[in-house]
Amino acid sequence: MIDNIINVIKNSQHVLLAAHENPDGDAMGSLVGMANICKFFNVAYTVLLERIPDEYTFLLNDICVSQAFSGNYDTFISLDCGDVERLGNLKFYFEKAESTINIDHHETNNHFGKYNYVQKDASSTSELIFNIVDQAAILLTQNMCEALFTGIVTDTGGFMHSCTQSSTHAAAAKLLQIPFDFSTIYYRLIHQKTENTVHLQSIAARRLTKLCSGKVFLSYIDDADLEAHHASRDEASGIVSYIKNIKGCEVAVFIYPSNTPGAYKMSLRSNAPHDVAKLASSFGGGGHVRAAGATIWGTLSEVIHKVEQSLNF
Structure with missing residues (x-):
């Protein structure tokens, strides 16, 4: 399935990326991770976010983000959504796309895309994006590592929840090979409260x-x-x-x-x-x-x- 997803992205003219309403750290991490995959293959993309949570704005430097899209596109990638209704108003763009990709780890996912990469026992959607990066030998960037680390840490509760597996720690270890301020991100996500x-x-x-x-x-x-x-x-x-x-x-x-x-x-x-x-x-x-x-x-x-x-x- 990963090979199919990579082929669809490579052959796309413009990709729209969206996650569930009120995005959390995993939704934001997987969105930014996938945006970087599109960048790696020189494919035009737009991340659709009706609302950007303040705590994740640091991930969006040099990322193309918009609340709406009026141009031409052929591919829509849904991230961290159990069903198409969770896209909210962005469901409109999903329904108009020629190719639809659904990448998710929720127990309740109903495989609503044309292409579905769904692993219900995965720690996070961000770990699934890491699997794509790893299998396709995509170059890790600092921004990508910050994003995927954010998603993994958020959905595992700081590697505490039962969804955490050896593969989760292995993914984090590879992300940490690229220098970024992981300790500050971890503190902000797990310990810091307003x-x-x-x-x-x-x-x-x-x-x-x-x-x-x-x-x-x-x-x-x-x-x-x-x-x-x-x-x-x-x-x-x-x-x-x-x-x-x-x-x-x-x-x-x-x-x-x-x-x-x-x-x-x-x-x-x-x-x-x-x-x-x-x-x-x-x-x-x-x-x-x-x-x-x-x-x-x-x-x-x-x-x-x-x-x-x-x-x-």
Whole structure:
């Protein structure tokens, strides 16, 4: 499959690259990694991002990025998306492309591309992009290494999650052969928190509820909390991991406002053998067995009630 993907890219006139809505580190890392592959083969490309998360802007130096595209293109590459709907408004470009490539590692991926490189046991989509780079003998650049390292570290929780394999460490080791400030990137991704995030964490801690005989820890924040601390939704998104770190927590559930009025995001983390992807799928979401999420419509109290009623761990 990697050979097919490389051949499609080499023979493309213009490639559009996109990832899921509200891109995380793996989405951004795989986007920039693939952009560098296009550069290596001298193929025109555009990375489509409706919104750029502030914490990943450092990856986008010398990368062609746009919110929309009005020119001619023939290939669309979807990265880190479990299904085409996760592309959001960018799904329009996918449907118009002559060739479509789907590169992903989510358990719920439904192989929606013409060409699909999907490995559900991979640590990250960024590791899959590294596999392409490695197999095709593509020259590693500093920007590419920073991006792929970012993606791998993000989705493995700093090489802690069960998705981490020997191949993941081998990929990171090869990336580190090219000099870049990996320690600063690691610190920013894993340890650094904004003051706003710390305030939101304290609110979430006060609202903790234990369910399912103490296996599940659930908490939430609302729009008023974000406004009171002038915090962004991005600053709230990682609080689920803060909850998951509590001793005795088997499943962490965190609910916070979505960018879409009238809806809330549900983030989930778990220990084995608890499958949170199944719970997320019941709400139209998806993800991995140990990390998943969904968008749920309703008032905050309605959403919390729906979630509590669905828990069966």
